[in-house]
Amino acid sequence: MKTSTNNPIRLCIIEDHLLFSEGLRNLLADSNEFEICAIATTIKDGLDRLKQIEVDVLLLDINLPDGNGLNLFPVLQKLKPNLKVVILSMFNEISYMKTAELKGFSGYFPKNIPIQLLIKHLKEIYEGKKVFFRNDTSLLHSSQCILSSKEIEVLNFLRFGKNVNEIAVLMGNSAETIRSHKKNIAKKTKTHSVIEMIEKAKTLGWIV
Secondary structure: OOOOOOOOEEEEEEOOOHHHHHHHHHHHHOOOOEEEEEEEOOHHHHHHHHHHOOOOEEEEOOEEOOEEHHHOHHHHHHHOOOOEEEEEEOOOOHHHHHHHHHHOOOEEEEOOOOHHHHHHHHHHHHOOOOEEOOOOHHHHOOOOOOOOHHHHHHHHHHHOOOOHHHHHHHHOOOHHHHHHHHHHHHHHHOOOOHHHHHHHHHHOOOOO
16 A cells, blocks of 8 residues: 655554563664654553554554453554554464454564564565464474573574564563573583574574
8 A cells, every 4th residue: 555665664552561662662763664653551542642643553462451452453443444453462372363363453473573574574564465473483493402492582583683682672581581591502502602503403403
């Protein structure tokens, strides 16, 4: 529907964890392709903001203090018929994704999606495509994998160029926790750099 490539894609975020929202704002701002028009921590505040601004894509959490984001689509459609509404949630289950798809949402992403993939898919959604992404990285590694699912998750973020502080925000952990995961990965894989970690994990089929 939109054809201009010169103007940034206008985003609104409804998410009750402000630290996550601000971290996401900073990561998206680095791409110069998005403008965060508003951040709200409740459905009520989000709807009030949407009435006042022009937005292309809404990033919406499921568990919010005053309701379930999955039930909000009819209200949003009535308020802004052309708005692309995307679920961004901690829940990575197929059932939630299918529910969002059936209700008419434009996309569904787990919060641990690598930022490069999120940017790619948000641009596709802006152009009219629907994208429902399930991060199965923790399920793809061999049963012989010596890394935990959290360590696999950290390794995937490192693979996509995220630093410790960025990963901490995206995973909802402290930077110290992420450093500990990173140290454990190096110890378990007997490697000394992120590049070596990633190459070894790929070779062994722990990540793809």
